[in-house]
Amino acid sequence: MDQESKMETVTTLKAAYIPPRSQGVRLRGIRGELLEKHIAQMISEKVHAERNPPTPKTDFCSTTQRDFCVEGFVPLTPDKTQVHDYKTDQAVTFWSENCQLIQGVTAIQTLKAPFRKSALFSTPISERLDELELPSDN
Numbered sequence: 001m002d003q004e005s006k007m008e009t010v011t012t013l014k015a016a017y018i019p020p021r022s023q024g025v026r027l028r029g030i031r032g033e034l035l036e037k038h039i040a041q042m043i044s045e046k047v048h049a050e051r052n053p054p055t056p057k058t059d060f061c062s063t064t065q066r067d068f069c070v071e072g073f074v075p076l077t078p079d080k081t082q083v084h085d086y087k088t089d090q091a092v093t094f095w096s097e098n099c100q101l102i103q104g105v106t107a108i109q110t111l112k113a114p115f116r117k118s119a120l121f122s123t124p125i126s127e128r129l130d131e132l133e134l135p136s137d138n
Contacts, residue, residue, distance in 0.1 A: 068075075090096065090113050099105065099114040108114045120128075 095102065096114060099108055099111075105114075107118075107120065109116075109118070
């Protein structure tokens with residue numbers, strides 16, 4: 001036995017097998033092949049359309065354009081009933097509207113500013129000069 005010999009690269013099956021050769025005659029008609037290709041293309045397009053739906057067209061219309069720039073819209077500015085100053089006017093809140101119902105609040109002197117600083121707790125009754133009547137003790 002020769003230890004340095006190389007292995008055969010061709011098996012007996014490969015050496016004996018001969019691939020079949022076409023007979024040179026068309027086995028299928030041209031029309032059948034074209035019909036098969038057309039049906040395969042239609043099915044692939046249908047599957048592609050189902051899996052990849054077209055993106056909807058983006059509407060770049062803002063709320064102002066859609067609601068206020070409509071034909072026939074007339075903007076109406078209401079007339080002012082009184083002059084308001086945001087720096088000095090008291091804010092209207094839930095608590096300022098319901099200040100009479102709050103428990104534990106000192107006597108409200110003016111309804112326009114119910115939560116202003118009050119010194120009634122620390123001022124002795126004898127020094128209350130601005131009040132005409134003394135508060136009742138009931």
